[in-house]
Amino acid sequence: MTWQFxxxxxxxxxxxxxxxxxxxxxxxxxxxxxxxxxEYSTPVANISAKPTLATNRYSDSTRNxxxxxxxxxANYVTENARFSLNxxxxxxxxxxxxxxxxGYIDKKVNRxxxxxxxxxxxxxxxxxxxxxxxxFTDVDYAxxxxxxxxxxxxSNTSISYSRITKTLGTISLTLADVTQEIDQLxxxxxxxxxxxxxxxxxxATISANVYAGLRKYDTNIGYANYNSSDNGWVMDLxxxxxxxxxxxxxxxxxEVTPSGGGYMVLKNQVSLGYRYPLSPQLTARVDAIAxxxxxxxxxxxxxxxxxxxxxxxxxxxEPNWNISLHIQHRKNHSEEGxxxxxxxxxxxxSYAGPKTPVKNYHRNTEF
Numbered sequence: 412m413t414w415q416f417x418x419x420x421x422x423x424x425x426x427x428x429x430x431x432x433x434x435x436x437x438x439x440x441x442x443x444x445x446x447x448x449x450e451y452s453t454p455v456a457n458i459s460a461k462p463t464l465a466t467n468r469y470s471d472s473t474r475n476x477x478x479x480x481x482x483x484x485a486n487y488v489t490e491n492a493r494f495s496l497n498x499x500x501x502x503x504x505x506x507x508x509x510x511x512x513x514g515y516i517d518k519k520v521n522r523x524x525x526x527x528x529x530x531x532x533x534x535x536x537x538x539x540x541x542x543x544x545x546x547f548t549d550v551d552y553a554x555x556x557x558x559x560x561x562x563x564x565x566s567n568t569s570i571s572y573s574r575i576t577k578t579l580g581t582i583s584l585t586l587a588d589v590t591q592e593i594d595q596l597x598x599x600x601x602x603x604x605x606x607x608x609x610x611x612x613x614x615a616t617i618s619a620n621v622y623a624g625l626r627k628y629d630t631n632i633g634y635a636n637y638n639s640s641d642n643g644w645v646m647d648l649x650x651x652x653x654x655x656x657x658x659x660x661x662x663x664x665x666e667v668t669p670s671g672g673g674y675m676v677l678k679n680q681v682s683l684g685y686r687y688p689l690s691p692q693l694t695a696r697v698d699a700i701a702x703x704x705x706x707x708x709x710x711x712x713x714x715x716x717x718x719x720x721x722x723x724x725x726x727x728x729e730p731n732w733n734i735s736l737h738i739q740h741r742k743n744h745s746e747e748g749x750x751x752x753x754x755x756x757x758x759x760x761s762y763a764g765p766k767t768p769v770k771n772y773h774r775n776t777e778f
Contacts, residue, residue: 413766415448421759429517430743430751439470450766458485474519478503490534497528505552505560505671511678511702512670513559514715514745520560521553522671538575544568552671556595560671563593580611585624589667591675597633600675602626602667604645616653622646626667630707637709643677657687676704676715696723706746716744735759 420443427434443466450459463480479502486495505520530544546567552560569587576582587604606624613619623646630639649662663681670676680702687695701718723737739755 412449412451412769414450414769415766416764417444417446417448417762419444419759419761421757423758424756425753426755427751427753430514430741430753431517432749432751434751434753437470438474440467442467448766449769455489456485456487459483474506476504476506476519476521478507492534493532495530497526497530499526499528500524505555505558509560509671511717512668512676512704513672514717514743515559515672518558520555520558522555523551523553525549540573542569542571542573544571548669550669550671555671559673561593561595561673563591563669563671563673565589565591565669576609579609582609583607583622585622589675591669593673596673598673599631599633600628600667601631602628602675604667606645606647608647617650619650621648623648628667632709635709639707641707657685660684670706672706674706674708676706679703679705692727694725694727696725697721698723713746715746716742718742731763731765733761733763735761 421441423440423442425438425440428438429435444463445465446461446463448459448461450457452458461482463478463482465478467474467476467478469475481498481500483498484496486493488494501522501524503522503524505518505522506516508522508524509515526546526548528544528546530542532540532542534540544567548565550565551562552558555561567587567589569585571583571585573581573583584607585605587606589602589604591600592598604624604626606622608620608622608624610620611618624644626643626645628641628643630637632638645665645667647662647664647666649660651658651660661681661683665677665679667675668678680700682700683698685697689695698721699719702716704715704717706713719739719741721737721739723735725733725735727733735758737755737757737759739753739757741753741755743751743753745751
């Protein structure tokens with residue numbers, strides 16, 4: 412059994428933290444994050460628990476919050492199958508949870524999210540597997556209706572077949588049923604997906620994942636007595652390239668995802684990541700993300716656009732310690748067409764502890 416301790420302390424300066432058209436002024440944040448891990452492993456089983464605690468203090472004290480999280484995962488492998496269970500509990504706010512979905516981040520709304528996800532994979536032979544998985548998430552917002560946020564239940568059930576081939580690497584076919592229900596609005600969004608693709612190491616330095624498919628989505632907005640059904644497509648593409656002194660990764664995806672706005676969104680997203688070591692201790696990184704979220708309403712589709720470009724420097728001054736400086740530029744275009752932009756400066760000091768064995772102490776008692 413091993414344990415691990417991590418921590419981070421830092422400060423962030425926002426010019427327009429709410430990404431509004433007319434910002435009220437700059438905002439400063441001081442945060443302290445503590446996390447740990449306890450893990451037990453055998454040749455056939457593994458179980459781990461990872462708690463997280465983060466205290467965030469803003470110039471505007473009404474934004475102050477304490478985020479808490481706990482993730483527990485367990486795996487067990489037999490000769491013919493692998494069983495797994497993942498439990499995740501989060502107690503946070505809408506500042507982070509709604510950033511890439513609804514964009515409703517101008518008010519602090521406490522959020523409670525609980526997820527459980529069991530899965531099993533059967534080994535048909537040395538090259539083929541069949542996997543069954545089910546994920547269920549229950550999200551509650553404290554007085555969220557005043558901020559346009561609604562409690563919801565989200566589930567994703569899938570079955571996949573995978574096979575290792577000589578030409579395309581690992582190929583797979585997946586059938587999935589994705590559902591979001593909002594009881595407060597008497598609404599339900601259901602999407603059925605069929606998707607196929609492959610994952611392959613193209614060379615010693617290049618890897619690629621290519622998945623694409625079709626979806627059929629049904630919308631039932633109970634409070635508006637609105638029902639619709641339509642077809643579309645989904646995809647998940649990614650590639651990585653390792654150069655002699657750097658690494659590049661790119662991805663593009665189109666997928667359905669839940670949100671707290673009382674609806675499911677279709678998210679179109681592209682991202683890029685680049686790492687370049689300037690010295691053995693100093694690394695430069697560039698990260699960028701751009702997305703377009705689409706949601707269907709009784710009066711037509713509504714779109715939201717969001718982008719974030721991040722330039723960072725990370726200096727490892729000890730084996731387990733580093734200092735990082737990040738400069739970000741963010742842009743937002745709401746569903747109502749209202750633009751907003753923000754410039755962010757972040758400074759952090761982080762500690763990532765090693766995995767340390769837990770010693771057993773035996774006390775001998777003499778009679």
